[in-house]
Amino acid sequence: MQIIDSGLGNGFQNLTEGWRRKIAGHLRLAILLLGLLSLVWTNNAYSASKSILVLGDSLSAEYGLARGSGWVALLQQRLKAENIDGSVVNASISGETSSGGKTRLPALLQRRPDIVIIELGGNDALRGLQLSATESNLRAMIGAAQQAKAKVLLVGMRIPPNYGRDYTEKFFSLYATLAKQNKVPLIPFLLDGVADKPELFQADRIHPVAQAHPIMLNNVWTGLKPLLAK
Structure with missing residues (x-):
């Protein structure tokens, strides 16, 4: 046993x-x-090709810069460097207002972009236009892009206090309000890290020089990269 x-x-x-x-x-x-x-x-995560539409004003349209040195052109380079399959369409126009962008957007959406970056409103404020009209136009653009099944990235702006502190602050805050109400990501201030450096502006003291645009791209990239991965 x-x-x-x-x-x-x-x-x-x-x-x-x-x-x-x-x-x-x-x-x-x-x-x-x-x-x-x-x-x-x-x-x-980034394998599906993404098309990005940028609807902006002179800050995105390479005003006073050599072609290919603005933040939108640098964005295309960033996508390549990050091995992200994507294409960028820059539909920005110098002097563009929110009203002009609202008018042009339906035709642009026929391209069926995956992501729409809206960088408008600054010229409205510089002209002292009613904030309610700017807010309404931006809201309409966000809604149109969402209805077209595109993700939206809203880019905010600050203006000098030419029209008084109340107008200036209400203008700045309308972007946050729109972003919250429409559930879209927000870049609070495109010129963050630039606006307080006079040497980064052209002679008109409004438009940044080429050296400022990588900073602007980095600001946008913080909100854009998560959208590219979705």
Whole structure:
């Protein structure tokens, strides 16, 4: 009986060790597969080609700059550097108002962009236009883009206090209001990190020089990159 018991004990022990080795092997394989799947998912997060429409004014239209040095052109380069398959259409026009953008947007949406970046309203404020009209136009553009199944990134702006503190602050805050109400991401201030540096502006003290545009792109990129991964 002792011999039989000993044999059975050794047999069970050997069987258990065998199963342990098999289980350990399967676990290693599972971990390896999970790692590979994670890597594939990460690479494919940006794999679907994205089309980006930028609807802006002179700050996005390379006013006073050499072609290809504005933040929108730099955005195309950033996409390539990040291995993100995407194309950028710059529909920005110097002097554009929110009313002009609202008028032009329906035709632009026929291109079926995946993402629409709206950078408008600054010229409205510089002309002292009614804030209610600017807000209404921006709201209409956001709604039109969303109805066309595009993601929206709203880019805010600040203006000098020429028209008084009340007007200036209400203008700035309308972007946050629109972003919250329409559930879209917001870049609070396109010129953040630029506006307080006079050397980064052209002689008109309104339009940034080329050296400022990488900073502007970085500001936009913080809100754009998450949209590209969705």
